[in-house]
Amino acid sequence: MKKLILITALLASPLFAQTKEKIEVPYVAFPIKMGKGFDAVQANCLMCHSFGYIINQGRQSKAFWRGKIDKMITHFKAPIGEEAAKSVTEYLYKHYGNGKLK
Amino acid sequence: MERRDFFKKAAVVAGVAAVGSTTAEASATHQPIDNRKVSDVAFPEKRPLILYSDRPPLLETQRDVFTSILTPNDQFFVRWHMPDIPTHIDPETFTISVNGLVEREINISLNDLKTKFEQVEVTAVLQCGGNSRSAFTPIAGGIQWGSGAMGCATWKGVRLRDLLDQAGLKKDAEWIGFNGSEKAAYYETPEFIRELHLEELDDHVILAYQMNGEDLPYLNGYPLRLVIPGSYSDSWVKMLSNITVTDEYKHLFFMDVAYRVPDNECECETPEKKAPKTKPITKMNVKSIIGYPTNGGKLSLNSHVVVRGVAFDDGHGIKKVLVSTDEGKTWQEALLDDGKAGRYAYRAFRFTFKPTKLGKLTFMAKAINNIGEEQPFANEIKWNHGGYKYNGIDEVTVEVI
Numbered sequence: 079m080k081k082l083i084l085i086t087a088l089l090a091s092p093l094f095a096q097t098k099e100k101i102e103v104p105y106v107a108f109p110i111k112m113g114k115g116f117d118a119v120q121a122n123c124l125m126c127h128s129f130g131y132i133i134n135q136g137r138q139s140k141a142f143w144r145g146k147i148d149k150m151i152t153h154f155k156a157p158i159g160e161e162a163a164k165s166v167t168e169y170l171y172k173h174y175g176n177g178k179l180k
Numbered sequence: 181m182e183r184r185d186f187f188k189k190a191a192v193v194a195g196v197a198a199v200g201s202t203t204a205e206a207s208a209t210h211q212p213i214d215n216r217k218v219s220d221v222a223f224p225e226k227r228p229l230i231l232y233s234d235r236p237p238l239l240e241t242q243r244d245v246f247t248s249i250l251t252p253n254d255q256f257f258v259r260w261h262m263p264d265i266p267t268h269i270d271p272e273t274f275t276i277s278v279n280g281l282v283e284r285e286i287n288i289s290l291n292d293l294k295t296k297f298e299q300v301e302v303t304a305v306l307q308c309g310g311n312s313r314s315a316f317t318p319i320a321g322g323i324q325w326g327s328g329a330m331g332c333a334t335w336k337g338v339r340l341r342d343l344l345d346q347a348g349l350k351k352d353a354e355w356i357g358f359n360g361s362e363k364a365a366y367y368e369t370p371e372f373i374r375e376l377h378l379e380e381l382d383d384h385v386i387l388a389y390q391m392n393g394e395d396l397p398y399l400n401g402y403p404l405r406l407v408i409p410g411s412y413s414d415s416w417v418k419m420l421s422n423i424t425v426t427d428e429y430k431h432l433f434f435m436d437v438a439y440r441v442p443d444n445e446c447e448c449e450t451p452e453k454k455a456p457k458t459k460p461i462t463k464m465n466v467k468s469i470i471g472y473p474t475n476g477g478k479l480s481l482n483s484h485v486v487v488r489g490v491a492f493d494d495g496h497g498i499k500k501v502l503v504s505t506d507e508g509k510t511w512q513e514a515l516l517d518d519g520k521a522g523r524y525a526y527r528a529f530r531f532t533f534k535p536t537k538l539g540k541l542t543f544m545a546k547a548i549n550n551i552g553e554e555q556p557f558a559n560e561i562k563w564n565h566g567g568y569k570y571n572g573i574d575e576v577t578v579e580v581i
Contacts, residue, residue, distance in 0.1 A: 097224065097225060097398060097402075099268070100267045100268040101224035101225070101267045101268070101398045102224065102267065103223060103224065103234060103235065103237055103265070103267070104221050104222075104223060104234060105234060106219070106221055106231060106233075106234035125263075125365045126263050126364065126365045126366075126369075127233065127235060127236065127263060128233040128234050128235045128236075130231070130232050130233035130234065130238070131232070131233040131235075131236070131238070131323070134232040134233065134238075134323050134324055135319075135321060135322065135323065135324065136314070136319035136324045137319065138319060138321070142321060145321075146321070153370065153433050153437060154364065154366070154369045154370070154433075155366050155368035155369050155370075156366065156369075157366070176318075176319070180451075
């Protein structure tokens with residue numbers, strides 16, 4: 079009987095997933111600088127990607143941050159209005175900017 | 181989660197918060213950032229790694245892993261584009277579909293893949309086109325990876341060619357589209373699809389279900405991913421669900437906009453004057469990384485040190501790796517492994533050295549491939565807007581005590 083079980087297990091093994099249950103991708107809190115415009119970041123950016131994805135781009139110019147938002151609108155079809163786009167740009171430039179407009 | 185909780189949690193430093201410096205120096209590349217610590221958080225089937233983002237997951241392998249030709253699955257880097265990754269795939273019901281300009285559309289189960297086709301293996305390096313991006317100044321757009329957005333594994337699966345033969349390509353077939361299962365938050369967001377021309381798809385291209393003798397980890401594309409030895413990882417579609425054969429190239433974001441470099445000889449440009457034409461990053465250039473010692477490490481005076489690392493290119497193969505301990509003035513040849521893992525794999529190198537002077541000591545490693553291409557010094561590498569294809573001579577500085 080024991081042998082039979084072993085054989086069955088071997089036969090079936092190619093289709094055993096290493097992980098039998100649903101995997102769970104952990105939630106990670108990144109340090110966030112609070113300030114004017116963060117509401118807009120939360121409402122328009124964080125449903126698609128983490129805050130880490132933003133701040134790990136490094137310090138960037140105002141034009142860079144605006145360009146990223148435009149990319150999200152144009153290529154990724156994020157429904158971000160002009161007012162929100164401006165708020166997000168200002169927030170990112172103020173807290174994660176490199177001091178250059180371009 | 182309540183908003184207040186979110187803010188409270190946000191105060192905890194759990195991930196990397198790598199905000200670069202604000203130096204306004206002229207455009208010059210340098211060594212990639214190398215001081216990041218592994219996260220406290222372990223992702224599924226992974227040990228704690230350097231963490232940039234949880235959604236989508238972006239994880240980097242730390243330098244000291246790069247001393248042998250195979251990168252362990254639980255330390256292998258992770259890079260996704262979309263927030264929604266399937267968190268459960270049933271291997272019993274999973275099928276891969278081949279359709280479009282084929283004689284017969286087929287849906288093949290995992291079991292059929294493993295039993296009805298010739299099983300093949302290839303050991304190949306998987307590297308993100310943006311690996312080492314943090315080397316560029318001004319800071320190039322994208323995740324500021326150190327040097328660990330790469331790894332090397334033995335991939336097992338079936339030849340793409342065999343699958344296409346089973347379906348039978350029609351006369352007009354020219355492009356093969358590969359669709360992964362990751363999903364965006366918005367329906368309208370373009371899917372992660374890659375298209376490759378039939379000519380790019382030689383017999384080395386496989387659909388792999390196994391990595392280093394185990395199922396692919398979910399975060400590396402379980403249950404099936406494309407393996408294109410020699411090419412950057414943006415083409416190695418993960419969680420492959422669908423293969424569509426067409427006669428015409430479709431315009432796709434991840435092909436036409438992302439992962440491109442200037443289409444000129446130096447593949448370079450300046451932030452003020454971006455190149456008018458770009459091309460896909462495709463093949464990897466020659467590169468090496470020192471895995472031991474690591475930056476900030478200490479070595480004992482007069483001890484017998486074995487410097488170790490890995491070198492690779494796009495499949496021409498590594499001819500030699502040179503090491504310098506005098507800032508690149510003179511170079512000595514390192515010993516290479518037997519190379520039996522094949523031309524797409526890491527070549528492990530080792531270099532014995534006896535430190536005879538106290539204080540700071542810098543090791544540099546430079547790989548040269550079989551067609552004579554060699555790594556330039558970091559500061560010789562010209563800028564491109566996406567921070568792609570950095571392959572500067574690697575440096576590690578230690579202290580001799």
